[in-house]
Amino acid sequence: MVAKKSVKTVFEAIESFFSRPETFPSEDTERAFTEVSRGIPVLIADKCIGCSLCALSCPAQAITMIPGGKRMLGNRQVEIKNPSFDYSKCIYCGLCAQVCRQNAIEMRKNVDPIIIIK
Amino acid sequence: MGAVSLKRNDSSSVLTVFPESLPETVRAVISSYPHLVGITATHVANSIELIYSFDNWKGEMKHLLVSLPEKGAAVESISSQIRGAYIYEMEIRDMFGVSFIGHPLPNAKLLLPESYPQGAPPPLLKTVSLEQLMQILNEVQMQEPPSSVIPITGSSRYSVESIVILPFGPYHPALKEPEHFAIALEGEKIVEARPRIGYVHRGIEKLAETRSFLQTLFLVERVCGICSFHHSWTYTLAVENLLGISPNKKAEFLRTLVAELERIHSHSLWIGLLGYWVGFDSMFMWLWSARERIMKLLEMIAGNRVNKSFITIGGVRYDVSDEKLKVVKREISEFEKEFRRITEEVMSYGPLEERTRGIGIYHADTAISSGAVGPVLRATGVPYDIRKVEPYGAYPEVSFDVVTGNRGDVLTIAEVRVKETFESIGIIQQLVEKMPSGNPVPSAFFMGTSKDGEAFARTEPPRGELYYYIRGKVGMRNPYRVKIRTPTLPNLVLASEAIKGYTLSDVPLILTMIDPCFSCEDRAIVYINRKEPFIVKLPRAAPQGIGLGCSL
């Protein structure tokens, strides 16, 4: 039993010597997003019709509707509002992207890390 | 099941009791319903309603309804009959201003800051607005540093020469989360310990009343950094019951899958921490690196590691494809191998056993009267598991055993948690096998209004029974009242019992035994941003480096 255990220990020691130390941070920690992360909400302004549904449903109240200029809706020109995200409040839940019927919000991962200075 | 609505006219489960006759009624009820699930207070019109909920270990509940006038609300304390009640009563005293006659700690606060003014209105009353509350807190915090700690054990009870009262915490190297214990020491031996929490209050119960049902879902998820999914699930169960919505079968399966993954990650985290507290750091690192596999699975399924935001009212937010389920299956069997190897190795390691065997011994009676739940209770042989007694989700469709131990101490609890992890692995394998087809994502998110009614729900998170009570008022977009009873609160009563007679050096170990998550209990004060008055900040993603529960 003891002999078997020590053989096992020797093998484990050799294995550990060549493998990646477990105390190192995993590779993922270097990156802001992994392939499976949810990403951050980004507005695609020309799809947005200013319905405010995203702002109403945002659980963190991170969305404010700001004037987004004039847009042609049907054959009328109207003043619309666009959502603006406060990334320091956002909890990155992705609900705004899911509720938007126009698909005007995209959860993006290929963005630079957002630096929040308050 | 899992969630039931409270029918006030159903006399078999709900009893309306006059305040004067509460003690006798409780005495009669606890002989057949020995487990006090919680005490819920609600402010309605000019009165404060208390609901005492009991369970008979079989999932049958008995609720006692007591209505008190708002002004000068007072009722007899039931803590002489059920010890654990004292901590629930303190919570209600702080939040609703109800006084409990004969309470063992008549003046101590549990959750509110010491500096909260005497005459100020209790925070959870409906007549107190968020703005008013912020003003009160702002003022007192400017006058008095909020960290002031008043030892809560009445010193007169002990003669000064032989007993030292040691303030332990709220910030202490041996504690990973801010909580305070007043520990009465005789030499090295602990004679008494009194907990005081509330240092990480975020006001979630009050805030929930100001947010829509859907927004509150994301809020309650942030009650705990480890059982985040269980909190959102329990809330959802209660809301679905209130509104009469039911999810489809695949949604139930996916919810159960995520919940069991959460149990595995929580238990392996705790077993790792046990190693850390006994000074066996390699054990800590092995288990946490094995746990990483589960965290990656959670991220793959839900898109987030910690606050998964996976569930929604009426279903789940994301479907899980068959490829992903295959990955789950593969990874979980890899994890099983790794976990088996590590736990076999560490649990048979002599020094670990020596350090944990016979530490913090307690009996089933103590556990029951403290109201303890979860592995802490099961370690004494009481097979109380909500997944079995009140099945919810997909639990009726899978087979698993309720793990129990035969004596309560640190080692037994560790063994119970190891075995439970294996049971969870088995559940996940069965769920992946039996996964039904269908679309679990509801076509629209619930954004409507509520109807009149009350519902409660219970689930079994890694730490034990979690209880939610929700009250709706017709036409309201927000819940009228959300009450959360987390498992750590009653378990804390047990830990402060179990600590007696041990030495100071055992304190961290015995406290860890219950897998405490103090941030779960701390929910009821408003968090203020001074620069922008009148804006309530939601707790964001788990703050880094605070607490066992939320350092992740």
Ligand code: SF4
């Ligand atoms: S982003 Fe979508 S939901 Fe938000 S205002 Fe624009 S159209 Fe409406």
Ligand code: SF4
């Ligand atoms: S991701 Fe969530 S928190 Fe962030 S803006 Fe969208 S809805 Fe709000």
